[in-house]
Amino acid sequence: xxxxxxxxxxxxxxxxxxxxSNQIGVQPRELVNVTVQFSPxxxxxxxxxxxxxxxxxxxxxxxxxxxxxxxxxxxxxxPASTGTQSIGIRIGATAFAxxxxxxxxxxx
Numbered sequence: 001x002x003x004x005x006x007x008x009x010x011x012x013x014x015x016x017x018x019x020x021s022n023q024i025g026v027q028p029r030e031l032v033n034v035t036v037q038f039s040p041x042x043x044x045x046x047x048x049x050x051x052x053x054x055x056x057x058x059x060x061x062x063x064x065x066x067x068x069x070x071x072x073x074x075x076x077x078x079p080a081s082t083g084t085q086s087i088g089i090r091i092g093a094t095a096f097a098x099x100x101x102x103x104x105x106x107x108x
Contacts, residue, residue, distance in 0.1 A: 001038060001094045008033040023101040026078045033075050034087075034098065041070025042091055050088040052097070054079035057087065066091070078102050 006016045010030050017024065026032055036047075045066050049059040058075040066072050076087060078100060087098045 001040065001042065001091065003039070003089070003096050004037045005098055006035045006037075008035075017098075020096050020098055023084060023099045025101050025103050028078060028080045028082065028102055028104075030078045031075055032078070033073065035071060035073045036089060036096075038066055038070045038072070038091070042066055043068055043070065045091050047072050048088070048090040049074055050090075051076075052086040052088050053083075054081060054085050055087075055100070055102075076100070 004016060004018050005020070006014055007024050008014045009026070009032050015024060043066055046063045047066060048063060049057055051057055056077050064072055064074070079085060079102060082102045082104050085100045085102055089096045089098060
């Protein structure tokens with residue numbers, strides 16, 4: 001199974017990653033929307049979303065499922081501290097780690 005993540009930043013800009021080892025730069029305390037497209041689409045499968053290093057997601061302790069188009073979405077609130085923050089996304093035995101780099105407020 002493969003996945004593509006599209007991240008929409010608070011200013012409306014978006015970026016898409018297929019290589020989840022690429023870091024996505026965000027500002028401290030920035031709220032971004034994440035849409036993950038799975039292929040092949042395991043429709044109805046539960047997805048476990050874990051914040052591994054800091055920040056929080058809109059998923060909380062609930063377990064969302066992949067919709068009829070193969071998509072699952074959530075919001076991520078970056079922590080105030082800088083550094084690499086990972087979000088674990090797991091469907092059955094398949095796992096992805098989406099990497100965010102929280103920049104200092106002075107960096108673009």
